[in-house]
Amino acid sequence: MDILFAQIQADLRSNDALRQSGALLHALQHSAAGHDISVIAKTAVEEIVSAPASAICKKLSFDLIRSTRLTADLWDSVCTSVSADLQFHDPDVAAAAVSILAALPSYSLSKLIMDSNAKISACFDSPSDNLRFSITETLGCILARDDMVTLCENSMNLLDKVSKWWARIGKNMLDRSDAVAKVAFESVGRLFQEFDSKRMSRLAGDKLVDSENSLAIRSNWVSSMVDFVWKRRNALMSRSLILPVENFRATVFPLVYSVKAVASGKVEVIRKVSKGAASGANGSVVDSNADKIVGVSDMVTHLAPFLASSLDPALIFEVGINMLYLADMPGGKPEWASQSIVAILTLWDRQEFSSARESIVRAVVTNLHLLELHMQVSLFKRLLLMVRNLRAESDRMHALACICRTALCVDLFAKESVRRGQKPLAGTEIASLFEDARIRDDLNSVRNKSLFREELVASLVESCFQLSLPLPEQTHSGMESRVIGALAYGTGYGALNWTEPALEVVEVCRPCVKWDCDGRTYAIDCYLKLLVRLCHIYDTRGGVKTVKDGASQDQILNETRLQNLQRELVKNLRAVNTPRVCARLIWAIAEHINLDGLDPLLADDPEDTLNILVSNIHKVLCSVDSSANTSNRLQDVQAVLLSAQRLGSRNPRAGQLLTKELEEFRNNGLADSVNKHQCRLILQRIKYVQNHPDDRWAGVSEATGDYPFSHHKLTVQFYEAAAAQDRKLEGLVHKAILELWRPDPSELTILLTKGIDSKLLKVMPAAYTLTGSSDPSYVEAYHLVDSSDGRITLHLKVLNLTELELNRADIRVGLSGALYFMDGAHQAVRQLRSLVSQYSAV
Numbered sequence: 001m002d003i004l005f006a007q008i009q010a011d012l013r014s015n016d017a018l019r020q021s022g023a024l025l026h027a028l029q030h031s032a033a034g035h036d037i038s039v040i041a042k043t044a045v046e047e048i049v050s051a052p053a054s055a056i057c058k059k060l061s062f063d064l065i066r067s068t069r070l071t072a073d074l075w076d077s078v079c080t081s082v083s084a085d086l087q088f089h090d091p092d093v094a095a096a097a098v099s100i101l102a103a104l105p106s107y108s109l110s111k112l113i114m115d116s117n118a119k120i121s122a123c124f125d126s127p128s129d130n131l132r133f134s135i136t137e138t139l140g141c142i143l144a145r146d147d148m149v150t151l152c153e154n155s156m157n158l159l160d161k162v163s164k165w166w167a168r169i170g171k172n173m174l175d176r177s178d179a180v181a182k183v184a185f186e187s188v189g190r191l192f193q194e195f196d197s198k199r200m201s202r203l204a205g206d207k208l209v210d211s212e213n214s215l216a217i218r219s220n221w222v223s224s225m226v227d228f229v230w231k232r233r234n235a236l237m238s239r240s241l242i243l244p245v246e247n248f249r250a251t252v253f254p255l256v257y258s259v260k261a262v263a264s265g266k267v268e269v270i271r272k273v274s275k276g277a278a279s280g281a282n283g284s285v286v287d288s289n290a291d292k293i294v295g296v297s298d299m300v301t302h303l304a305p306f307l308a309s310s311l312d313p314a315l316i317f318e319v320g321i322n323m324l325y326l327a328d329m330p331g332g333k334p335e336w337a338s339q340s341i342v343a344i345l346t347l348w349d350r351q352e353f354s355s356a357r358e359s360i361v362r363a364v365v366t367n368l369h370l371l372e373l374h375m376q377v378s379l380f381k382r383l384l385l386m387v388r389n390l391r392a393e394s395d396r397m398h399a400l401a402c403i404c405r406t407a408l409c410v411d412l413f414a415k416e417s418v419r420r421g422q423k424p425l426a427g428t429e430i431a432s433l434f435e436d437a438r439i440r441d442d443l444n445s446v447r448n449k450s451l452f453r454e455e456l457v458a459s460l461v462e463s464c465f466q467l468s469l470p471l472p473e474q475t476h477s478g479m480e481s482r483v484i485g486a487l488a489y490g491t492g493y494g495a496l497n498w499t500e501p502a503l504e505v506v507e508v509c510r511p512c513v514k515w516d517c518d519g520r521t522y523a524i525d526c527y528l529k530l531l532v533r534l535c536h537i538y539d540t541r542g543g544v545k546t547v548k549d550g551a552s553q554d555q556i557l558n559e560t561r562l563q564n565l566q567r568e569l570v571k572n573l574r575a576v577n578t579p580r581v582c583a584r585l586i587w588a589i590a591e592h593i594n595l596d597g598l599d600p601l602l603a604d605d606p607e608d609t610l611n612i613l614v615s616n617i618h619k620v621l622c623s624v625d626s627s628a629n630t631s632n633r634l635q636d637v638q639a640v641l642l643s644a645q646r647l648g649s650r651n652p653r654a655g656q657l658l659t660k661e662l663e664e665f666r667n668n669g670l671a672d673s674v675n676k677h678q679c680r681l682i683l684q685r686i687k688y689v690q691n692h693p694d695d696r697w698a699g700v701s702e703a704t705g706d707y708p709f710s711h712h713k714l715t716v717q718f719y720e721a722a723a724a725q726d727r728k729l730e731g732l733v734h735k736a737i738l739e740l741w742r743p744d745p746s747e748l749t750i751l752l753t754k755g756i757d758s759k760l761l762k763v764m765p766a767a768y769t770l771t772g773s774s775d776p777s778y779v780e781a782y783h784l785v786d787s788s789d790g791r792i793t794l795h796l797k798v799l800n801l802t803e804l805e806l807n808r809a810d811i812r813v814g815l816s817g818a819l820y821f822m823d824g825a826h827q828a829v830r831q832l833r834s835l836v837s838q839y840s841a842v
Contacts, residue, residue: 004030009043017054024048024060031067041068050081055092058085062100075105079112086119091128098123098134106147110158117161124168129177136172136180139165140187143221144194149214159217166191166221170228173254174239181239182247188225189254195222196257219274226267229258230287233295237302249315252303256322259299263292263329293331300326300336307343313353317360320344324367337370341379348386358395361386365402369409376410377427381436388452396452400459407433408463411501430460430504444511446577454523457509461526464502465533499534503558506531507565513585516577524581528588529707531569535592536705538562543594566593570609573616579623583636583643584709586616590643591703595651614657617644621665639709641678648686652693655686 004026011023027040044061053061065078078100085097098120104112113120123135142148143162152159172184195218229236233255240251261267287295306319320340327337341364347353348360365383368376380403387399407430414428434440442453512527535541544559545551551559569589576582590613605611620640623633644662648655665671666679 005037005040008040012040012043012047017057020048020053020057021060024057024064027064028060028067031064036068037064038068038070041065041070042074045070045074045077045081050077053093055090055096058093058096059099062096062103065100066103075108079104079108083112083116083119086116086123091126091131094123094126095128095131095134098131098138101138102141106151109142109148110151110155113161114155114158121165121168124165124172129180132172132175132177133180133183136169136175136187137183140169140183140190143169144187144191146214149217152217153213163221163224166225167228170225173229173236173251174232178243178247182243182250185240185251185254188229189250189257191218191221191225192254192257195219216274219270223267223270223274225254226258226261226270229254230262230295233259233298237298241302245310245315246312248306249312249318252318252322256299256303256325259295260325260329262287263296263331289330296326296329296331304336304339307339313347313350313356316343316347317353317356317363321363324363324370327367327370332370334370334372334375337367338372338375341367341371341375345382357386358390358392361390361399362395365399365406368402368406373410373413373425373428376406377425377432380407380433381439384433384439384456385436393451393455397455397459400455401463404456404459404463405466408460408467408498408501408505411504412467412497415500416497430501431508434508443509446514446575447516449518453512453515454517454520457512457523458526460505460509461523461530464498464505464530467498467501499537500554500558502530502534503561503565506534507561510565510568510572513569513572513581514575514577519578519580521581521584525584525707525709528584528709531565532588532592532707533705534562535566535588536703540566540592541594541703543596563594567609570612573612579620579633579636582616583620583639586613586620587639587643587709588707589613590647595647595654610651610654610657613647614654614661617658618661618664621661622668622670635709637675638678641675641682645682645685648682649689652690655690659683659686 008023008027011019014020024044027037027044030040031037041064044064048057048061049065070078082097082100085093088094088097101109101112120135120139123131126132126135143165148162152162169184169187172180173188175181175184236251236255240248240255243251261270300323303319303323306315307323310316310319320343323336323340326332327334327340344360344363348357353360361383364379365387368379368383371379383399383403387396387403390396390399410428411430414425418424434443439456442448442450506527509527512524515524517523538555538559540559540562544556544563546556566589569585570593573582573585573589576585593609593613595610617640620636623636641662644658648658662679662683666676666683671679
């Protein structure tokens with residue numbers, strides 16, 4: 001190897017350009033093979049970079065430098081040589097010198113730019129297309145970088161020069177050379193992309209939050225470029241049309257971004273942040289709303305032909321996505337979104353674009369709300385089947401959340417339209433989502449192991465709950481679409497209207513209680529939580545209301561449907577797969593079912609609702625199969641004991657039947673001391689209520705509408721392997737739903753619009769209950785998570801429910817399952833993982 005390197009160095013020292021270029025190519029091969037070529041790089045700097053040489057040799061030398069590390073003194077030599085080459089008589093040599101600027105260390109770059117700013121500026125005016133291309137491409141990469149913004153923050157002189165160079169790059173979008181114009185569009189697009197998506201800087205692996213000044217600097221550049229593009233948009237669109245078609249894609253994003261920023265008013269916010277608006281230095285004459293609408297329309301007219309005529313999948317996708325952005329602007333039209341979505345969906349079956357299926361679905365579902373209702377309805381079933389085939393769990397969840405959210409809105413919107421006398425729109429009911437045979441079979445199959453159906457039920461239910469919340473009033477168009485806006489403000493958005501699609505959801509998803517999900521209960525818990533909420537809202541304990549009670553025809557119909565659903569769920573209890581789900585379903589039904597009029601013709605009628613409930617309570621209490629152990633029997637028993645207390649206190653016949661069951665269980669070896677103590681208390685309460693029928697409050701209170709069972713209730717002693725997967729699934733659902741319904745405003749925007757007293761800037765600590773029990777005592781605990789300082793406070797209380805005096809109770813506190821923090825505080829996770837102590841209490 002030493003002999004080879006010596007030969008390469010000898011060739012570099014020759015004055016023969018052919019030998020030098022061959023030696024450099026040979027050295028680059030060794031570098032690609034992983035060999036240390038620093039000794040050759042040193043020779044290349046001394047013999048070629050620092051000496052007169054051909055443009056090819058210079059270019060190859062710079063490639064060699066990029067592939068290795070140089071010492072500080074060698075970098076100084078490179079900077080000196082580059083400064084000299086910037087005004088070399090051969091423009092190709094100058095272009096090669098410009099290209100290495102992007103590889104210079106930050107500390108060298110600042111000095112070189114300051115010393116050679118006149119030479120760099122002169123490159124923009126060079127008659128050589130190659131040199132103008134090189135300066136535009138290189139500065140377009142450098143000037144958008146975080147380190148350059150930081151350097152400008154510390155030097156007003158440098159900031160002034162960089163700002164002027166951005167203006168020159170902008171003008172080069174209209175350059176006579178196609179290559180220069182294309183790279184100028186890319187450079188401006190890169191600036192917009194950095195500003196829009198990269199709020200966290202990453203230097204040497206560290207995360208640095210942009211300071212106020214650096215954000216202002218970048219905002220100043222962005223607002224200047226937006227103004228330039230908006231004013232010259234007609235010329236820029238014409239220039240993009242005469243580019244070679246393979247280069248057209250680079251022009252789409254910067255044009256659309258600028259038009260969107262002006263039309264939506266976003267550029268005004270950017271100007272405020274840039275601190276230049278007060279002096280009017282970078283401000284422009286504000287166009288009228290009509291001018292903005294015409295500008296958006298012109299841009300769509302410019303882009304639309306490429307959706308139909310292009311053969312390049314990447315170009316179709318780029319144009320389609322950006323037209324969707326414009327469809328959501330003031331003056332946007334549903335047909336713009338329709339054109340884009342139809343074009344994007346055609347890419348699904350294109351072989352060369354199959355790797356981007358997740359991107360296709362995400363683009364379509366996040367913009368469904370822009371389509372007119374017929375188009376949304378026609379896409380629902382097709383999208384469900386497409387989403388089912390997505391590989392990534394997070395992509396599936398996000399897409400399902402979008403589809404379900406939009407389907408519920410369309411359903412509610414259509415029902416409101418019918419109430420106002422309009423013709424009903426076919427296919428808008430939630431049930432129509434499940435007309436496809438594959439989806440219907442999926443829901444009714446007991447042992448299907450697919451996560452998709454659990455994700456679908458969870459998304460539907462979570463979307464129902466989000467629909468029940470009043471939407472914040474928006475000053476301009478955003479994720480809250482025309483449909484949702486009409487729901488909230490234009491159609492008499494009543495408090496109970498959301499319950500109608502929610503009723504359809506609980507009817508359609510009823511088979512989920514029979515599923516075998518390998519221990520996962522997240523979807524079923526979501527379902528029962530919605531069922532309980534609806535039962536509470538319609539007060540199903542009191543039976544169906546009548547017209548004399550003041551109930552409307554709609555309310556009577558809905559309450560009848562809900563009562564029928566409860567009876568169907570009671571019949572389903574026999575087919576429920578695990579005691580864990582059985583206990584939770586018993587609680588959900590028993591808490592809210594109407595017990596009046598349930599007296600059967602025969603006392604042991606197997607079809608009687610109360611008899612079925614009691615027999616299933618018996619089944620859970622006396623279950624000793626293996627599935628009971630894996631599904632946390634302790635919690636199951638506590639759930640049905642609570643149900644027994646409340647059922648027995650509400651109805652005399654239920655009290656008689658359950659007294660017998662509880663006595664049997666209390667004397668059974670399956671009950672531990674805690675269960676026996678609970679049974680004694682429950683029996684006393686049932687007996688008291690039977691003797692004092694007017695004092696039933698002693699045994700049961702009014703229903704609250706809350707569903708107390710979920711994996712938030714972590715047990716002290718019995719850990720379940722499926723809980724981690726439940727929590728992962730829950731996190732995905734909540735993230736997707738919240739992202740869609742309540743996009744978090746940035747703190748900066750809040751400060752600009754609401755001032756420093758905004759309540760949204762400080763989030764109050766959230767309390768989570770963590771309760772479990774072990775024999776012979778209970779442990780009750782909850783923790784407070786304070787997002788403002790990243791602190792977790794754990795509170796524990798030991799309850800001794802035995803008749804014995806306990807001097808000491810041992811509690812183990814540890815971490816199990818998946819744990820994550822929204823701010824990614826790894827230090828906190830490490831501390832919890834090493835925690836070995838939910839501790840002695842006297």
